[in-house]
Amino acid sequence: xxxxxxxxxxxxxxxxxxxxxxxxxxxxxxxxxxxxxxxxxxxxxxxxxxxxxxxxxxxxxxxx
Numbered sequence: 001x002x003x004x005x006x007x008x009x010x011x012x013x014x015x016x017x018x019x020x021x022x023x024x025x026x027x028x029x030x031x032x033x034x035x036x037x038x039x040x041x042x043x044x045x046x047x048x049x050x051x052x053x054x055x056x057x058x059x060x061x062x063x064x
Contacts, residue, residue: 005055009048016041 019041023034 005048005052009045009052012041012045012048016045 016038019034019037023031023038026034
């Protein structure tokens with residue numbers, strides 16, 4: 001894993017945790033906004049993980 005990607009993943013996880021906390025404590029009128037934030041944060045984490053897995057797979061294939 002590259003350091004940049006690892007840090008990007010950590011940042012995305014922090015943002016996901018923030019979005020989860022916001023969703024849990026927001027007033028009912030802000031729930032639609034909180035849901036959008038949560039979905040965005042979850043998708044970002046998933047995309048970074050996919051990229052990291054692809055990089056690891058490419059690295060392991062190139063070693064053989």
